[in-house]
Amino acid sequence: MSETAIRAVCLFCGARDGAQPEYVQAARELGAGLARAGVDLVFGGGGIGIMGAASEAARAGGGRVVGVIPQLLLQREGGRSDEPDTHVVDTMHERKALMHELSDAFVVLPGGLGTYEEFFEILTWRQLGFHDKPIVVVDVAGYFAPLRALVAHGAAEGFVGHRDEELFTIVESVEEALASLGVTA
Numbered sequence: 001m002s003e004t005a006i007r008a009v010c011l012f013c014g015a016r017d018g019a020q021p022e023y024v025q026a027a028r029e030l031g032a033g034l035a036r037a038g039v040d041l042v043f044g045g046g047g048i049g050i051m052g053a054a055s056e057a058a059r060a061g062g063g064r065v066v067g068v069i070p071q072l073l074l075q076r077e078g079g080r081s082d083e084p085d086t087h088v089v090d091t092m093h094e095r096k097a098l099m100h101e102l103s104d105a106f107v108v109l110p111g112g113l114g115t116y117e118e119f120f121e122i123l124t125w126r127q128l129g130f131h132d133k134p135i136v137v138v139d140v141a142g143y144f145a146p147l148r149a150l151v152a153h154g155a156a157e158g159f160v161g162h163r164d165e166e167l168f169t170i171v172e173s174v175e176e177a178l179a180s181l182g183v184t185a
Contacts, residue, residue, distance in 0.1 A: 006134075006181050008040035008066070010103035012118040014111030015049040015077050022141040023110045027054035029174040030107060030138075035063025037183045042103045044095070045069025045086055046077030050109055068098050096121060105134040105181050110143040126167050135168040136177045144170060 017024050027050035034041050041058040044051055045067030055065045067086040069079040074088065089095050096118060108119045125131055137144055148170060154160035171177050178184070 006039055006104045006183050008042050008103045008105075009034055009181065009183070010042040010099045010106045011051070011054055011109065012044075012106065012111065012115050012122075013050045013054065013109035014115055015044070015046050015051050016112065017049055017053075018110055018143075020141045020143075023050050023143070024053045026109055026138060026140045026174050027051070028057040030054050030109065030177070031057030031059075031063065031065075032061045033174060033178050034058055034183065035061030037178070038063075039183050040064040040066055040102075042066045042068065042099050044073075044077070044099075045079045045088075046073065048078045050111070052078065054109075066102055068095050068102070070095055100125070100131065100133075103133065106136070107177055107181075108135070108137040108144075110140055123168055127164055134181055136180055137168055137170045138174055138177050139170050139172055 011030065013027060031041055031054040035058045041055060041063060043055055046052060046069060058065045065085060067079065068089060069077065069086065070089055070092055073079060087098055089098060100122065106122055108115065123135060126135060137147065139145065151160055151165060155162060155165060169180055171180060
């Protein structure tokens with residue numbers, strides 16, 4: 001997918017575990033896979049949910065983990081401001097801008113409204129030409145089936161261009177996500 005080497009992957013995902021055990025497992029697989037490949041994990045800085053599972057697995061595998069968290073969320077999301085690679089920022093806008101700046105690609109795992117917002121914003125930035133970094137959505141346990149349907153509906157109704165549908169990739173597994181980014185352990 002990408003012609004440049006991926007050195008850091010930004011993860012957008014939930015600050016909750018979700019209803020399916022596959023969500024936490026996928027997060028752990030992603031964190032461990034990035035660590036094995038020597039690729040930094042850039043994430044929202046929280047220590048809870050599948051976000052926390054991914055960062056813990058990356059750390060356990062000897063990987064570099066870079067957290068970016070707003071001051072307001074430090075306690076709510078179990079952030080670790082004492083970590084050397086944690087950036088505490090003032091706003092969500094600063095958070096997303098810094099995560100973008102620090103990353104060569106984006107991976108999206110299941111999550112809630114914040115995850116949706118992060119995905120759609122980074123996707124829109126790519127559509128508008130603000131970046132050309134790969135965006136990979138991992139459809140863990142069919143979680144993103146409604147996203148597929150929404151995008152297809154938008155295209156059928158003339159609001160999403162067919163070229164826009166090519167701005168991101170949906171895969172079925174973490175292994176496929178890493179392979180699509182050229183990240184091998």
